[in-house]
Amino acid sequence: MRKEICLSGSGGQGLILAGIILAEAAGIHDGFEVVQTQSYGPEARGGASRSEVVISDEKIDYPKIIKSDILLALTQKACYKYIENLKEDGILLVDSTDVTKIPPFKGRVYQHPITEDAIKVLGNQLVANIISLGILVQISEIVSKEALKQALQTRIPERIRDLNKKALEYGFQIGENLINIT
Amino acid sequence: MRKEICLSGSGGQGLILAGIILAEAAGIHDGFEVVQTQSYGPEARGGASRSEVVISDEKIDYPKIIKSDILLALTQKACYKYIENLKEDGILLVDSTDVTKIPPFKGRVYQHPITEDAIKVLGNQLVANIISLGILVQISEIVSKEALKQALQTRIPERIRDLNKKALEYGFQIGENLINIT
Numbered sequence: 069m070r071k072e073i074c075l076s077g078s079g080g081q082g083l084i085l086a087g088i089i090l091a092e093a094a095g096i097h098d099g100f101e102v103v104q105t106q107s108y109g110p111e112a113r114g115g116a117s118r119s120e121v122v123i124s125d126e127k128i129d130y131p132k133i134i135k136s137d138i139l140l141a142l143t144q145k146a147c148y149k150y151i152e153n154l155k156e157d158g159i160l161l162v163d164s165t166d167v168t169k170i171p172p173f174k175g176r177v178y179q180h181p182i183t184e185d186a187i188k189v190l191g192n193q194l195v196a197n198i199i200s201l202g203i204l205v206q207i208s209e210i211v212s213k214e215a216l217k218q219a220l221q222t223r224i225p226e227r228i229r230d231l232n233k234k235a236l237e238y239g240f241q242i243g244e245n246l247i248n249i250t
Numbered sequence: 251m252r253k254e255i256c257l258s259g260s261g262g263q264g265l266i267l268a269g270i271i272l273a274e275a276a277g278i279h280d281g282f283e284v285v286q287t288q289s290y291g292p293e294a295r296g297g298a299s300r301s302e303v304v305i306s307d308e309k310i311d312y313p314k315i316i317k318s319d320i321l322l323a324l325t326q327k328a329c330y331k332y333i334e335n336l337k338e339d340g341i342l343l344v345d346s347t348d349v350t351k352i353p354p355f356k357g358r359v360y361q362h363p364i365t366e367d368a369i370k371v372l373g374n375q376l377v378a379n380i381i382s383l384g385i386l387v388q389i390s391e392i393v394s395k396e397a398l399k400q401a402l403q404t405r406i407p408e409r410i411r412d413l414n415k416k417a418l419e420y421g422f423q424i425g426e427n428l429i430n431i432t
Contacts, residue, residue, distance in 0.1 A: 088266060088288070095290020102290040105313060106270070108277020109284070131287060131314050 069125050071210060072133040075200070076118040076150045077142030077163075082197035087119030089219045090201060090211065094123045097215035103131035116146060123210065138208055140200050141167055142182065159208055163196065176248045178207055185242070186235070195235035202239015207246060251307045253392060254315040257382075258300040258332045259324030259345075264379035269301030271401045272383060272393065276305045279397035285313035298328060305392065320390055322382050323349055324365070341390055345378065358430045360389055367424070368417070377417035384421015389428060 073090065075083045087104050095102035105120040120133045139154045141147035142163040151171050154160060158175045165183040180203060186196040198220070205216050217236065224232045255272065257265045269286050277284035287302040302315045321336045323329035324345045333353050336342060340357045347365040362385060368378040380402070387398050399418065406414045 084270060091288065091290055100290075103287060103314075104290075105285060105287045106273065107285045107310075107313070108273055108282075109309075127291075128289075131289070132285075 070128070071123045071137045072135065073121040073123070073138045073140075073204075073210065074118055074133055074136040074150055074153070075121070075140045075197075076116070076146035077140075078115050078146070079117045081117065081142050082194060083117050083119040083140075083142070085223065086197040086201050087121050089198075089216070089223050090205075091121050091123075092223065093205075093211040093215035093219040094121070097218045098211050100125060101128050103128050105132055107132075111149075116149065118146065118150065138204065138210065140204055142196065142200065143167065144169065147171070161200065161204055161207065163200070174250065176207075177250045178203070178246045178248060180242055180246060185238070189238060190231065190235050192231060195232060198232050198235040199239040199242070202236045202241075203243040203246065204239075206240045206243025213240060252310070253305045253319045254317065255303040255305070255320045255322075255386075255392065256300055256315055256318040256332050256335070257303070257322045257379075258298070258328035259322075260297050260328070261299045263299065263324050264376060265299050265301040265322075265324070267405065268379040268383050269303050271380075271398070271405050272387075273303050273305075274405065275387075275393040275397035275401040276303070279400045280393050282307060283310050285310050287314055289314075293331075298331065300328065300332065320386065320392065322386055324378065324382065325349065326351065329353070343382065343386055343389065345382070356432065358389075359432045360385070360428045360430060362424055362428060367420070371420060372413065372417050374413060377414060380414050380417040381421040381424070384418045384423075385425040385428065386421075388422045388425025395422060 075086050077083055091102045091104035094100045101124045103122045136154045138159045139150055140161050143166045147167045161178045163182040164179040165181045182199050183193055183196040186193045257268050259265055273284045273286035276282045283306045285304045318336045320341045321332055322343050325348045329349045343360045345364040346361040347363045364381050365375055365378040368375045
């Protein structure tokens with residue numbers, strides 16, 4: 069079992085932190101082998117941002133994504149760019165606040181206005197990353213919800229922990245009711 | 251030119267953040283290709299922590315460390331573990347607060363009571379990671395100091411930014427006066 073997750077959007081959307089929390093949930097709390105990566109090159113300087121998580125029950129030889137099993141796209145640009153590398157039967161979750169055009173794709177597709185909800189429901193657009201994680205884990209079961217909660221508890225400073233816990237629970241709820249639109 | 255940097259210690263010492271700041275300095279501000287990685291497995295669950303940064307002027311094929319050029323070790327355990335993978339002519343920087351025994355090594359070796367200074371001079375042991383970065387960049391010139399300052403500015407929340415800026419400048423100062431002890 070090797071699973072590859074790509075969290076994509078633009079700089080400042082907290083995707084590295086989301087990748088670290090997902091990786092620690094799988095690696096420290098759920099007991100898998102995990103490698104978490106960010107790459108910087110010309111595209112990073114153009115504002116595109118992605119964070120990669122590879123989870124396996126065996127030692128990981130190649131630590132970067134070959135073909136994603138799961139893609140989160142918070143921006144239209146990221147969606148266009150990274151869907152090319154998503155497996156045919158993969159899972160795509162898009163933030164419909166920005167992603168209004170979903171390229172043709174045969175796998176499972178979920179959409180929700182994540183950033184809009186972060187602002188309207190949680191009062192802070194910076195938690196769109198954590199809502200996304202909640203949705204992603206609810207629909208994919210890639211790690212246990214318990215592990216994700218524990219990783220969040222460790223990684224988020226106390227001052228903003230309650231807000232982020234609420235964002236995570238909100239994400240679980242949204243995920244429970246989301247329907248594959250393909 | 252391919253340079254591999256290993257930042258090691260125990261969980262909670264802020265080594266992932268240090269890796270991200272170093273990676274963003276090189277990748278976003280200095281214009282290199284960079285991959286930044288953390289791995290989780292049995293050793294992470296035992297409390298050892300390391301963050302890897304690979305910097306190159308060409309596209310990076312293999313994104314993880316093969317043989318480190320630079321090793322930061324904040325704990326004795328990490329020093330023993332990761333020195334085995336340090337190049338013979340590499341650079342070792344240890345925090346002598348915890349690392350009291352330096353294994354035989356022919357490259358350049360620097361030591362300083364980093365955590366002790368973080369507490370005594372800066373009043374907060376959590377900035378040992380940033381002091382370390384300052385020392386490391388001063389002695390190795392692996393990225394420009396300007397790029398490192400810019401990356402820190404972006405990555406550190408405003409509330410604790412001044413403290414971290416001071417820690418970085420303090421690290422530069424310490425690095426300027428450190429002598430290779432081999």
